[in-house]
Amino acid sequence: MPLTLNNIATQGKHGSAMMPIIQGVGRAAIEISAVLRGAVFRGALGQAGGENVQGEQQQLLDVLSDEIFLDEMRSTGFVCAVGSEEQEELLVIDEYSHADYLVLVDPLDGSSNLDVDGPVGTIFSIVKRKTANTERPHVSDTLQSGREVIAAGYVLYGPSTMLVCSVGEGVDGYTFNPATARFELSHGDMRIPASGGYYSVNESNADQWLDGMGAKLEHLKSETGLGMRYVGAMVADMHRTILKGGVFLYPADSKNKTGKLRLLYEAIPMGFIMEQAGGKAMSSGIEVLDIQPEALHQRVPVYLGAGKIVDTLLG
Ligand code: AHG
Ligand code: MN
Ligand code: MN
Numbered sequence: 001m002p003l004t005l006n007n008i009a010t011q012g013k014h015g016s017a018m019m020p021i022i023q024g025v026g027r028a029a030i031e032i033s034a035v036l037r038g039a040v041f042r043g044a045l046g047q048a049g050g051e052n053v054q055g056e057q058q059q060l061l062d063v064l065s066d067e068i069f070l071d072e073m074r075s076t077g078f079v080c081a082v083g084s085e086e087q088e089e090l091l092v093i094d095e096y097s098h099a100d101y102l103v104l105v106d107p108l109d110g111s112s113n114l115d116v117d118g119p120v121g122t123i124f125s126i127v128k129r130k131t132a133n134t135e136r137p138h139v140s141d142t143l144q145s146g147r148e149v150i151a152a153g154y155v156l157y158g159p160s161t162m163l164v165c166s167v168g169e170g171v172d173g174y175t176f177n178p179a180t181a182r183f184e185l186s187h188g189d190m191r192i193p194a195s196g197g198y199y200s201v202n203e204s205n206a207d208q209w210l211d212g213m214g215a216k217l218e219h220l221k222s223e224t225g226l227g228m229r230y231v232g233a234m235v236a237d238m239h240r241t242i243l244k245g246g247v248f249l250y251p252a253d254s255k256n257k258t259g260k261l262r263l264l265y266e267a268i269p270m271g272f273i274m275e276q277a278g279g280k281a282m283s284s285g286i287e288v289l290d291i292q293p294e295a296l297h298q299r300v301p302v303y304l305g306a307g308k309i310v311d312t313l314l315g
Pocket of ligand 1: 056074106109110111112202232233234235250257260
């Protein structure tokens with residue numbers, strides 16, 4: 001009998017508390033993946049007509065995925081509030097506002113890939129509230145550094161649907177088995193290879209990068225001879241980076257002076273996973289997990305990969 005998401009209950013100090021929430025992520029993933037597969041038949045591809053708080057066009061599937069994820073978090077009974085890339089404000093779950101945990105989510109990552117049937121993902125992290133559970137959860141509950149994250153992970157909607165997660169005791173990958181309708185452990189104890197792999201970056205921005213990153217990347221290329229891959233969905237690019245090695249980066253540039261990727265929805269959860277997989281997660285001169293968040297939708301530069309490769313890149 002393969003291990004399922006129930007396996008999480010046996011892991012670390014917080015595994016049993018995290019299991020129902022991560023099972024909720026699993027249910028959301030199954031539903032989102034079904035919606036993605038049928039989207040073209042239901043006219044669900046394309047723009048929703050609105051913008052999110054970051055001024056980006058929302059796609060219909062961004063909005064649908066956000067609703068599905070929130071409903072599944074509500075149904076766990078253990079989540080008091082959700083901070084979402086698609087929502088300006090923290091969403092308090094009124095029925096369970098006394099619950100202990102908050103979830104931060106990028107419901108649909110890489111949504112520009114939807115039009116071309118490319119891979120997309122969901123990214124999440126879980127923190128314990130700071131406010132007393134007799135109070136209404138507050139946005140300050142979400143502004144916790146990556147060192148305080150209890151669990152994090154991502155779902156990759158590729159040829160198969162995979163849920164990769166960590167409760168602070170290594171990283172495991174579960175693949176959805178359509179025959180059993182369960183996520184089954186397929187990639188136990190994922191570790192990033194120390195050498196080899198690929199560098200992964202939108203190199204068309206190179207002449208606009210700040211912090212001398214253009215020259216630094218040229219140096220890395222000549223030192224390591226790494227090949228290049230870039231999907232444009234962080235989940236897909238990170239998943240490959242963990243399995244094959246190398247580095248994924250999104251530096252600051254003259255358009256995005258503090259970087260493009262979101263600290264709470266992308267950088268911290270992926271930084272947590274990268275460290276748990278034996279790799280290194282850097283921002284500008286600081287480890288991603290040491291950054292003290294100041295705002296829900298804050299952005300930061302990211303350099304995530306094998307330790308030696310990240311060090312060679314950043315000099
Ligand atoms: P999202 O679809 O959630 O807005 O995230 C897109 C992000 C990330 O997934 C990816 O790494 C990056 O944007 C790609 O950006 P570029 O198109 O600028 O390369
Ligand atoms: Mn994203
Ligand atoms: Mn998104």
